[in-house]
Amino acid sequence: MSSSISQLFDNFPDNEVQRTKALGRVADIARNLWKGEPGSSNLDILAQKAGDAARIETNRIPIGESGLLEFFCSVVSTQGVRSSLIIQCLRIIGNSSADTDKNRAKVVASGCLPIIVSLLNNDSVLAYVIPVLFNISVDYEPAQKAIYQAGVNPELVSLISGPRLENAAPLMSYICKLLGFVATQEPEANLVHPGTPFILLSLANNQPSPIDTEDFLGQVSVALTYLSQEQFQQTFLETEGSIDLILQTFSLACEDIDTSQDPDNETQLQQVQTAFTATLADLSAQPLFASSCPLDGPEVQTLQGWISRPHIPLRSAACLTLGNIARSDEKCIYLVQQRAIHKPLIENIADQGNSDAGLLHSILGFLKNLAIPAENKPIVGGAGLLEIDVLPRIxxxxxxxxxxxxxxSLTRLLLVGCPENVHRMCAPLSEDAASSSHIRSKLHLLMDLNERSDQEPTQMEAARAITAICRVLHSRDNSPAPGEEIATDSPSATTAGSLSAFYKTHSTITDAMQRLIQQTKFPALRSEQVFVFALMARTSEGAAAVARAMHQGELADAIVEIVTGSPAPTPSTSPPNGESEQTALSSLSDLRQLANLEAQAPTNATTGAQKSMRDVDRENALVLIAELLQRSPNDLPHDAKVTFKRLLKEGGQRLLLEREDSKGEGESV
Incomplete structure (x- = not known):
């Protein structure tokens, strides 16, 4: 009988239709054997021959169309079948499913996949079950969904995390691929082992030397796929030792894996390193991560050490992770003043060979966090960050x-309210008076960037940084009273010698700042600039600089619109009602009184007792106009001067009354 069964598979017709008919007759014989003598070895022989035939690509579709595949799917689904026959059934199913979606669909439709998944518990057939599941599922989503719903994830994870790991080790590549197939399925209770990413990372991290690159990359890739989903991140972080584990494994992926001889592995390694960086960024954004990593603990020490490693992925991940940890002034101050963490960051930026965009982005982002606390600004700026070949290089x-x-953006943060850094920005590029660089400063470089950039965000940030410099120079502690020279020991004095010298050296500085007033997209930036112009106009030098900027008519029109709430009208050549310019205000004392009012820093408050941004802008604009008319009238263009005087006549006295009423109300409370 066995010889006649073997002959059934000899000399198959070349024609696919005839081959299907021939295999249909084989299927009938198999059914009869199953009914008449299910325990006979003849069925095992027939199944073995069918499994061999299924290895030939041209036989696969006929095996499916003949009914032979569906028959053996029904056999494997039957309880109590002997292991030898199960193995041959699995061979038929697996071989005929290779690259053949029609047969995969038949396997899924037969309902045998849950039974095949349950066979993962049977070590005697394990070496067949796992490759068969792979052949059915690879590049075929319906089968992936079916094996997921059959519980393949907890079965496989239990297999590799328990005493049966030794049996599973030779199949680790397939196991990881199967876990990867189902990693993105919608999580359901009892269908995913919650410790999947931790267990896989542990396997990767604990490999004996030399590390098996394929297994390592497979285990890590799947672990990171799970950790890219938020629902697994919390459970992972709740597992003791998880943060140290992922840091150690990432370090291995960067420093101990050699893929130089295999381009495919090299590509996968780069993908793994990128995924590690993204995963650490996600994990460190979770509150539990920061609370599990004290600033004086080993995790932060490890991350700080990565900043100086030669591997770009480690450096990028360290900056992103530490940036997420350092989300309070207290932590940023500690990292700068106790751990000097800014120094290796600055060394990275100073490295002329460092042009990797991802790394620079992560370093600058971390430094921006560190630069926010006022106490850190002079320290970070004084550590060389503002040197010509460091931040200005970028x-x-x-x-x-x-x-x-x-x-x-980092530059702006360093300058806000920091006279020391303003001095560094405004100091000559060269101390040699004979050098052409002596008359230029880093502020000039920033002004040049503002002029040449076609990127609106960069233009706005550069203009804001320049505005921050002028605000510091004209703040109460750092600027002279009207008509006085700057004190020789003030930051402004060491910056440029005097405001007069500063504006002479940086004669086009108001060009950048005008952008902020002329634009209407960002009202808060417009408010800030009106306020700083009003501060600048408290000195004759600043007033002259702003007045000269009014010769570009758009700026004067913007000021008029801020005061009136309407676009500027076409200017008249003479004051209304026949008044002369000298009498446009009710009296000179009104102008002086208005100019003596303090400009008000803008606020976002729009309700309650506090004035709205619109009201503050209008009042600051009127104070600005009054200062300009008092200190630098001859520098204003004629039309602007006429219009400004009219605005003061209409709005100045009302502002004085409002300020007086506000003061009275404050006293009566």
């Missing part, structure tokens, strides 16, 4: 617009 990267923006 301003010149016109082809990396996001990195360039980050650098300008």
């Amino acid at each position: 301003w010149s990267l016109d082809t990396q617009t996001q990195v360039q923006f980050d650098a300008v």
Whole structure:
């Protein structure tokens, strides 16, 4: 009988239709054997021959169309079948499903996949079950969904995390691929082992030397796929030792895996390193991560050490992770003042060979966090960050617009309220008076960037940084009273010698700042600039600079619109009602009284007792106009001067009364 069964598979017709008919007759014989003598070895022989035939690509569709595949799917689904026959059934199912979606669909429709998944508990057939599940599922989503719903994840994870790991080790590549197939399925209770990513990372991290690259990459890839989903992140972080585990495994992926001889592995390794960086960024954004990593603990020490490693992925991940941990002034102050963490960051930026956009972005982002506390600004700025070949080097990267923006944004943060850093920005590029660089400063470089950039965010940030400099120079502690010289020991004095010298050296500085007033997209930036112009106009030098800027008519029109709430009208050549320019205000004392009012810093408050931004802008604009008319009238263009005087006549006295009423109300409370 066995010889006649073997002959059934000899000399199959070349024609697919005839071959299907021939295999249909084989299927009938198999059914009869199953009914008449299910325990006979003849059925095992027939199944073995069918499994061999299924290895030939041209036989696969006929095996499916003949009914032979569906028959053996029904056999494997039967309880109590002997292991030898199960193995042959699995061979038929697995071989005929290779690259053949029609047969895969028949397998899924037969309902045998839950039974095949349950066979993962049977070590005697394990070496067949796992490859068969792979053949059915690879590149075929319906089968992936079916094996997921059959519980393949908890079965496989239990297999590799328990005493049966030794049996599973030779099949680790397939196991990881299967876990990867189902990693993105919608999580359901009891269908995913909650410890999947931790267990896989543990396997990868604990491999004996030399590390098996394929197994390592497979285990890590799947673990990171699970950790990219928020629902697994919390459970992972709740597992003791999870943070140290992922840091150690990432370090292995960067420093101990050699893929130089295999381009495919090299590509996968790069993908793994990128995924590690993204995963650490996600995990460190969770409150539990930060609370599990004290600033004086080993995790932060490890991350700080990565900043100086030669591997870009480690450096990028360290900056992103530490940036997420350092989300309070207290933590940022500690990292700068106790751990000097800014120094290796600055060394990275100073490295002329470092042009990796991702790394620069992560470093600059971390430094921006560190630069927010006022106590840190002079320390970070004084550590060399504002030197010509450090942060200004990044301003010149016109082809990396996001990195360039980050650098300008960091510059602005360093300058806000920090006279020391303003001095560093305004100091000559060269101390040699004979050098052409002596008459230029880093502020000039920032002004140049503002002029040449075609990126609106970069333009706005550069203008805000320049405005921050002028605000510091004209703040109460750092600028002279009207008509006085700057004190020789003030930051402003060491910056440029005097406001007069500053504005002479930086004669086009108001060009950048005008952008902020002329634009209407960002009202808060417009408010800030009106306020700073009003501060500048408290000195004759600042007033002259702003007045000269009014010769570009758009700025004067913007000021008029801020005061009136309407676009500026076409200017008249003479004051209304026949008044002369000298009598446009009710009296000179009104002008002086208005000019003596303090400009008000803008606020976002729009309700209650506090004035709205619109009201503050209008009042600051009127104070600005009054200062300009008092200190630098001859520098104003004629039309602007006429219009400004009219505005003061109409709005100045009302503002004085409002300020007086507000003062009275404050006293009566």
